[in-house]
């Protein structure tokens with residue numbers, strides 16, 4: 001159990017690590033900190049002494065406490081596990097996304113690939129034909145469990161991958177986002193602790209914020225995902241009610257957790273009886289020949305709620321998602337009935353007919369090829385145009401690339417300057433409840449048909465050079 005002064009010290013250490021506080025910056029006076037945080041002056045003193053002992057700050061006579069100039073260069077690399085934190089990220093997310101949503105911007109900060117990559121005309125045809133063919137009584141019957149044909153198609157696809165899933169485990173939802181939120185609600189109460197990757201998808205943090213849950217950040221590597229040793233330590237020390245992880249093509253890192261590690265993750269969570277909310281919306285966008293098996297495939301205890309979606313690989317905007325919710329299926333289903341009742345049936349029907357007609361796997365193969373090309377091109381362009389000290393992680397799937405800039409580059413400022421040049425980027429602090437990753441950005445390479453992309457990456461590189 002950490003004390004109040006240790007928690008305050010950790011918060012400041014994080015501000016230093018993330019470069020929100022830089023070498024030479026003055027810390028608030030003891031009086032200011034005590035008044036603004038509602039903690040006693042002695043708590044502030046204790047925290048400052050602790051930070052001094054850790055070599056992060058120094059006292060200057062009659063002047064106050066300052067961030068030490070000799071501090072080691074912070075790195076984006078997995079951070080030390082901390083305490084659970086309350087989440088208040090939405091203002092920043094809406095501010096950044098609000099300014100990034102303009103259609104005239106080059107959408108490097110977008111979370112969606114180009115709509116032109118999808119068979120939209122075919123889907124629209126199936127939408128009309130499918131609804132004309134649907135017996136009228138199905139419009140009411142299908143509300144509760146979701147479209148029966150589509151659930152069967154989804155179960156069949158699990159079966160082909162060798163994962164036994166029963167049809168009544170599947171709850172259809174309005175995109176994966178609803179599924180993920182319902183899963184969280186099914187296993188938590190306000191105030192509970194949920195383990196999330198660090199960095200993690202900002203909408204996961206917003207879901208925690210909405211449900212008044214606390215986030216416990218688990219260090220996560222850009223290559224192989226969650227640090228299991230760190231997770232084991234956190235599970236031993238905290239009453240974690242759920243984990244929300246993305247083992248395949250993690251957003252924003254693109255990390256792919258190897259199979260043996262997935263098995264170890266499931267074993268660890270089973271020992272602690274902690275449910276896993278597996279956010280797997282990029283599963284079909286793998287660069288390798290084989291789709292990675294989800295962590296759900298290793299689950300024997302029914303603890304994994306595997307959330308999928310057609311938003312990223314087939315039908316953006318149709319809002320068709322689902323969860324194979326294991327032992328929590330009934331609870332998730334009831335929560336959905338109490339909130340949205342049901343996802344819209346025409347969207348589900350269109351996707352069901354598309355899957356039944358064949359052609360989905362062919363579409364996916366073409367999509368993967370195009371994304372593999374644009375992924376390589378984006379990583380090469382970043383290497384060519386960005387300042388020395390930049391690291392770009394070329395993932396093995398998805399359409400998002402994580403870029404670590406030299407520590408002096410402030411990603412939020414880069415985002416603002418890029419907007420002026422007509423370019424959006426997703427700055428690192430969006431992906432952490434503690435405003436970490438201040439010198440990192442996430443870039444989208446899924447707009448393969450946009451002729452402005454090359455020039456935009458070059459312009460971004462020039463902006464980063466000026467700030468490095």
Ligand SMILES: Cc1ncc(COP(=O)(O)O)c(C=O)c1O
Pocket residue numbers: 111112174175176177178201246251279280281308309310311312320321
């Ligand atoms: C990791 C992750 N999970 C879930 C979602 C939401 O998926 P959907 O559009 O199906 O709600 C997104 C979309 O950006 C995502 O990146």
